[in-house]
Amino acid sequence: MKIVIDIDVPFLYEEIIINILKRLPAKSLIRFQCVSKHWKSLIKNPSFTAEHLDHSTHQNPCLLFEAIDRRTLNLHLLDCEMQLRRAPNHPLLDYLKRGWVIGSSNGLLCIDISMVDCISHHSLLLYNPAIRxxxxxxxxxxxxHGFVGFGFSPIVDDYKIVKIYVDEAYDVEKVEVYSLRTGSWKGLELGILNGACVNSERFTANGAIFWFGFKRDLLGRNGDPVIISFDIAMEVFTLLPRPALVPRSYQNRLATYENKLALLSCYGIRNYESFFIELWVMEEVVAPSGGRWSWTKKYTSNPYPHFVRPMTIWKNEIVCKISTARGRENDNPNTVLFNLTTRESTELAVCRSDYVRHIFNYVESIIPVGGM
Structure with a gap:
């Protein structure tokens, strides 16, 4: 019996090309756009951009270190091979010198340059360092005066910036949202944020932006602490409970663990001679009391002899900044990884010459921001 297989050779050829190109770094893809008009069109195609991002996300998740050297913003990347390199700066950032990263999402950074000397008002930039x-x-x-968040929703395929205006007591006064797709801002109704306060930096995961805060009672006093969640697609706020059994700590940080919202908490014992890190994960449940969310403690670290500040979770490890000088002058914190499986800790000698201000999860992409 004779079997005939009809193969579309051009399609197969292009499929192979795509499978090869999606594994390459952004720098190479930018150069390969000069090969031909067809390659340029292929690389700029949104479907290829998405494939390249998906491969980078699963094969080479990185850490982005926001470091300061003599008041100059420097960005460093640590890849899966534990190789550290300087992320390229755009000439505009080199000119402005200062600023800080608000958030990282799919290779795009939101940078606040409000405190730059030549900027007299609140100003934000969107930047993709891989394609500059x-x-x-x-x-x-x-x-x-307030808090800014930045994130992406795959439901609406859009990146958004959220500005929460607060007064001197951190009570929410106004909310604005910027859409990269429309290129414009709009105001939102406060809704559940009436009587709410925000008092922390932001965290983005799974199509939502989160802040720590609390809700005031009827007498205007501070109520129970909450987590403020903003759904990027629906553009609505939700108040989530915090873990009730978290010990008194000087540092809490939101993260993701096994694709779920997590909370990292650090606390000291014996007059702060030793420090512990705890990991709590939020589960969606139907409780008899009517509650929808429940927190479960997943991990407690071994005691550590230095001040520890949890930053994020990366490759099944908790990334922390450590301080051996206990806050004294010229203290330049190093970075330590706490492995969630082996419970071992590893110190990283990264950015020793600069002061590391923030650490973000980062993945290289060729997603355009539609600017210079």
Missing amino acids: EIRQVPTTCTDF
């Missing part, structure tokens, strides 16, 4: 493309976000006001 930058975009200035339109300004809505000249006087901003």
Whole structure:
């Protein structure tokens, strides 16, 4: 019996090309756009951009270190091979010198440059360091006091920036949302944020942005601490409970563990001679009391002899900054990894010459921001 297999050779050929190209770094893909008009069109195609991002996310998740050297912003990347390299700066960032990273999502960074000497109002940039493309976000006001969040929702395929305006007591006064797709800002109703306070930096995961805060009672006093969640697709806020059994700590940080919202908590014992890290994970449940969410403690570290500040979770390890000088002058914290499986800790000698301010999960992408 004769079997005939009809093979579309051009399609197979292009499929092989795509399978090879998606494994390459962004720098190579930028150069390969010069090979032909067809390759340029292929690499700029949104479907290829998504395939390249998916491969980078699973095969080479990185850590982004936001470091400061003589008030100059420097970005460093640590890859899966534990190789550290300087992330390229855009000429505009080199000119401005200062600023800080608000958030990282799919290779895009949101950078706040409000405190730069030549900027007299609140100003934000969107930047993809892999392709060195930058975009200035339109300004809505000249006087901003509050908290900013940045994230992506695959449901609406859009990146959004959220500005929460607060007064001197950190009570929420106003909320604005910027969409990269529309290129414009709009105001939102406060809704459940009426009587809420925000008092922490942001964290982004699974199509939502989170902040620590609390809800005031009827007399205006501080109520129970909560986690404020903003659904990027639906553009609505939700108040989530915090773990009730978390010990008194000087440092809490939100993260993701096994694709779920997690909380990292650090606390000291014996007059702060030793420190522990705890990992709590939030589960969605139907409780008899009517509650929808429940927290479960997944991990407690071995005692550590230095001040520890949890930053994020990366490759099944808790990333922390450690301080051996206990806050004294010229203290330059190093980075330590606590392995969630082996419970071992490993110190990383990264960015020793700079002061590391923040550490983010990062993945290289060729996603454009539509700017310079």
